[in-house]
Amino acid sequence: xxxxxxxxxxxxxxxxxxxxxxxxxxxxxxxxxxxxxxxxxxxxxxxxxxxxxxxxxxxxxxxxxxxxxxxxxxxxxxxxxxxxxxxxxxxxxxxxxxxxxxxxxxxxxxxxxxxxxxxxxxxxxxxxxxxxxxxxxxxxxxxxxxxxxxxxxxxxxxx
Numbered sequence: 646x647x648x649x650x651x652x653x654x655x656x657x658x659x660x661x662x663x664x665x666x667x668x669x670x671x672x673x674x675x676x677x678x679x680x681x682x683x684x685x686x687x688x689x690x691x692x693x694x695x696x697x698x699x700x701x702x703x704x705x706x707x708x709x710x711x712x713x714x715x716x717x718x719x720x721x722x723x724x725x726x727x728x729x730x731x732x733x734x735x736x737x738x739x740x741x742x743x744x745x746x747x748x749x750x751x752x753x754x755x756x757x758x759x760x761x762x763x764x765x766x767x768x769x770x771x772x773x774x775x776x777x778x779x780x781x782x783x784x785x786x787x788x789x790x791x792x793x794x795x796x797x798x799x800x801x802x803x804x
Contacts, residue, residue: 663716664694671700671727686788710743717795724753737767750787
């Protein structure tokens with residue numbers, strides 16, 4: 646281990662953590678609301694971040710995931726996407742196979758579909774209904790959890 650181990654720790658300490666927020670939402674207006682909430686949060690916390698808002702051609706999410714392994718990747722997934730043979734849950738399952746550390750926050754206007762989330766084994770952080778009055782608070786709590794966990798993971802990597 647010697648010098649190499651020491652170098653790796655120094656390198657990790659100096660790295661800036663990149664947060665990628667990916668919004669998969671077929672309703673443009675809802676996607677913009679989510680993007681604004683995430684932007685406000687990330688700016689307030691002074692995060693180094695990217696936001697990708699995709700409201701069609703969801704296959705590009707898979708390409709993005711493959712090229713961003715190792716970052717903190719947070720996916721806001723609508724359950725019902727207006728794309729043939731694809732739902733937010735099937736997309737999340739594909740992403741989970743590529744990025745085992747990804748975070749999923751499920752956003753939906755279909756409470757009757759909420760239990761289906763468990764069938765896909767994606768380890769979703771939360772499920773939030775679009776009609777919820779305190780959606781901003783719920784998203785903030787999710788993002789606080791992600792910041793806290795990613796910080797703890799960094800500390801484990803430094804040992």
